[in-house]
Amino acid sequence: MIEGRDESENRAVRLTGGMVGGGPGSFIGAVHRSAASFDGMAEYVAGAFSRSYEKSLQTGKELGLDEDRVYDGFERMAEVEASREDGIDFVSIVVPNKFHYPVAKAFLERGINVICDKPLTFTSEQAEELQKLTEENDLFFGVTYVYSGYPAVKHAREIVRRGDIGDVRVVQGEYPQEWLAQPVEEEGNKQAEWRTDPEFSGRSNCVGDIGSHIENTVSYVTGLEIKELSANLDIFGEGRKLDDNAAMLLKFEGGATGSFWCSQVAIGHDNGLKVRVYGTEGSLIWKQEDPDHLEVNYLGKPKTVLSRGRDELYSSGEEKVRLPAGHPEGFYEAFANVYRSYLGALAEKKRGGDPDPEDFDYPSVKAGVQGVKFINACVDSSQAGGEWVELD
Numbered sequence: 001m002i003e004g005r006d007e008s009e010n011r012a013v014r015l016t017g018g019m020v021g022g023g024p025g026s027f028i029g030a031v032h033r034s035a036a037s038f039d040g041m042a043e044y045v046a047g048a049f050s051r052s053y054e055k056s057l058q059t060g061k062e063l064g065l066d067e068d069r070v071y072d073g074f075e076r077m078a079e080v081e082a083s084r085e086d087g088i089d090f091v092s093i094v095v096p097n098k099f100h101y102p103v104a105k106a107f108l109e110r111g112i113n114v115i116c117d118k119p120l121t122f123t124s125e126q127a128e129e130l131q132k133l134t135e136e137n138d139l140f141f142g143v144t145y146v147y148s149g150y151p152a153v154k155h156a157r158e159i160v161r162r163g164d165i166g167d168v169r170v171v172q173g174e175y176p177q178e179w180l181a182q183p184v185e186e187e188g189n190k191q192a193e194w195r196t197d198p199e200f201s202g203r204s205n206c207v208g209d210i211g212s213h214i215e216n217t218v219s220y221v222t223g224l225e226i227k228e229l230s231a232n233l234d235i236f237g238e239g240r241k242l243d244d245n246a247a248m249l250l251k252f253e254g255g256a257t258g259s260f261w262c263s264q265v266a267i268g269h270d271n272g273l274k275v276r277v278y279g280t281e282g283s284l285i286w287k288q289e290d291p292d293h294l295e296v297n298y299l300g301k302p303k304t305v306l307s308r309g310r311d312e313l314y315s316s317g318e319e320k321v322r323l324p325a326g327h328p329e330g331f332y333e334a335f336a337n338v339y340r341s342y343l344g345a346l347a348e349k350k351r352g353g354d355p356d357p358e359d360f361d362y363p364s365v366k367a368g369v370q371g372v373k374f375i376n377a378c379v380d381s382s383q384a385g386g387e388w389v390e391l392d
């Protein structure tokens with residue numbers, strides 16, 4: 001994996017971004033803004049931060065943007081930014097799921113690079129259309145599957161790639177949370193309101209919101225694609241229309257098997273993403289709430305726990321380490337690592353190069369397409385009583 005040029009060379013290319021979503025009181029928009037500027041490679045100069053122009057202006061002012069670059073709607077923003085000589089190099093899409101597709105399409109069609117949050121779209125057709133637009137227009141499309149940004153996860157991926165733990169036999173993934181154990185969507189929690197509403201969330205809540213993170217983290221670490229799955233989606237919250245708990249059995253290409261569990265009603269858990277990979281010669285365990293450590297076991301050898309910053313990781317992980325061991329790195333740093341790779345590709349292109357997206361270590365539109373297929377297969381399977389469903 002080539003990660004573009006030296007950091008200082010990348011910083012010398014001034015990249016400018018725009019944002020759709022991320023207005024007052026929102027969650028992930030501010031994380032994207034920190035992540036994109038973490039390494040001094042980009043700054044935001046434009047935005048349509050909310051469906052309300054007043055709220056959008058409020059965020060624009062807080063960020064010190066020129067008023068003429070705060071837009072009343074993403075269509076207008078795409079149109080004007082594409083026509084400006086100093087128009088944005090990329091747009092960050094941080095709106096509820098429903099809007100990912102139309103917003104991404106509007107910018108791709110006007111030749112603007114996109115980095116979008118997950119799940120990419122509602123349907124596979126929409127996701128594939130975005131992939132086609134990206135390729136046809138020679139653009140870069142990142143999907144912010146943040147867990148791929150942790151150095152320990154990158155090291156885990158390299159361990160599997162090199163065959164250090166042998167052939168993967170079994171994969172276990174889980175992502176329990178407790179935040180929807182009560183009907184907080186009826187008590188003014190904005191994030192819960194749209195996530196539990198099919199109009200804004202899509203066909204699934206829990207699988208789309210956090211099951212998709214398990215799928216991507218497992219796929220990133222193991223390189224395995226899911227061949228077929230059997231899923232059961234539950235709705236525990238009274239009156240809810242979408243799942244708040246789900247379990248899946250999986251068969252991967254090449255013969256490995258596994259199971260995933262995601263839940264938003266698992267009392268006692270915050271963001272308990274955990275991935276375990278068992279091979280013929282060893283195993284790996286990574287937990288997002290203890291992200292600096294990676295448990296690695298080899299048959300007949302004592303258990304080892306690698307510490308990010310202390311123990312040397314394979315280069316793809318080591319080059320993303322920012323702090324000495326014991327100074328915890330977390331969500332912000334991982335997000336910034338996703339952006340660093342994505343912006344590295346944009347910087348190379350802006351310099352006049354012809355970078356290949358495959359050479360940069362960020363989750364691309366292909367991972368986004370895969371995620372949408374996974375979510376829809378889970379819903380289809382559950383609706384068919386747990387029938388095994390193939391992912392094409």
Ligand SMILES: NC(=O)c1ccc[n+]([C@@H]2O[C@H](COP(=O)([O-])OP(=O)(O)OC[C@H]3O[C@@H](n4cnc5c(N)ncnc54)[C@H](O)[C@@H]3O)[C@@H](O)[C@H]2O)c1
Pocket residue numbers: 020021022023024025026027028029048049050051073074094095096097099117118119144145146190191194209
């Ligand atoms: N990668 C991750 O780890 C991660 C974490 C959290 C959320 N997400 C994803 O990020 C997205 C946003 O989630 P959130 O929790 O930040 O939501 P949120 O409700 O906190 O924020 C959404 C923002 O989008 C704005 N908005 C809505 N429609 C808009 C439109 N048409 N044009 C412009 N702005 C609009 C809202 O006003 C709000 O400011 C979701 O797709 C979610 O799945 C990803």
